[in-house]
Amino acid sequence: MTASAELAGQVALVTGAAKNIGRAIALELAAAGAKVAINTRASRAAADAVAEEIRTAGGCAAVYIADIADATAVQRMCAAVAAELGTVNMLVLNASVRREIPFTDMTFDEWRQVMAISLDGSFHCVKAVLPGMIAAGGGNIITLAGDTALTGAVGKVHSSSAKSGLAGMTRALARELGPRGIRVNCVSPGHFDTTRPAYRAARPAAHGNIPLGRLGAAAEIAATVRFLCGAGGGFITGQIIHVNGGQWMF
Incomplete structure (x- = not known):
């Protein structure tokens, strides 16, 4: 992690930041000088490891355990972040539930689990940090969607619907x-090389459909988020940025 001062003095809250893309985003924003609040619902050990990696590199990070589907838990978390790190200037909504279930087998509870994190959780987080951003005169909110929000995918009616909702929320809020x-803004990943079993299983088939001939790296999503939060992204809002190696060209 190479430190820079691009985001020095700013505070970033990244949800679902213990592993994979969320972890990469937390590391990238910390490398740019931001103080990072690492949120996780249950992966305490993994989140602590991310925070320690940031601190070892000279950055500032703290871990906050909260289920973002719980409005009260989110309010407590954001109050703690503000007290310990400062006003949240950057909110990155990465947390999600990824389970492939055929619609014919899907229960309403399984549908609601996805909506509760992706949509309700995003609502709660934005509501909690917005007063501070308004008082500070600005801020950045980044949602994480996915190309299946536009293309659809077998076994992902719940997540495709939730991600479509996030895209709409992004534009309306902008x-x-x-x-x-x-x-x-919204960052929409395509196929990425992560530790998730479903992503690993998709590797061979996905390559043939991606013009760049490979899966993406989590660091590439993180770099996109960093750009959008920095001065270079200062005139970009309400956009969905597809990071997919050209697999889909919208």
Whole structure:
């Protein structure tokens, strides 16, 4: 992790940041100088390891355990972040539930589990940090969707629907909050090389459909988030940035 001062003095809250893409985003923002609040619902040991990696590199990080589907837990978490690290300037909504279930087998509870994290959780987090961003005169909100929000996918009716909702939420918030100096964008990953078994299983088949001939790396999503939060992304809001190696060209 090479430190820079691009985001020095700013505070980033990254949900679902203990592993994979969330972990990479936390490391990248810390490398740019941000103080990072690492959220996880249950992966305490993994989150602690991310925080320790950031501190070892000279950065500032703290771990916050909270289920973002719980509005009260989110309010407590964000109050703690503000007290310990400062006002949240960057909110990265990465937490999600990824389970492939055919719609014919899907229960309403399984549907709601996905919606509760992706949509309800995003609502709770934005509501909690928004007063601080407004008082500070600006901020950045980044949602993480996925190309299946537009293409659809077998076994992913719940997650495709939730991610489509996030895309709509991103655009609506961008219009509403732009006059307050708050930019809202969505990063949409394609196929990525992570530790998740479903992603590993997709590796051979995915390569043939990707013009660049490989899966993406989590660091490439993280770099996109960093750009959007930095000065270079200062005139970008309400956009869905597809990072997919050209697999889908929207």
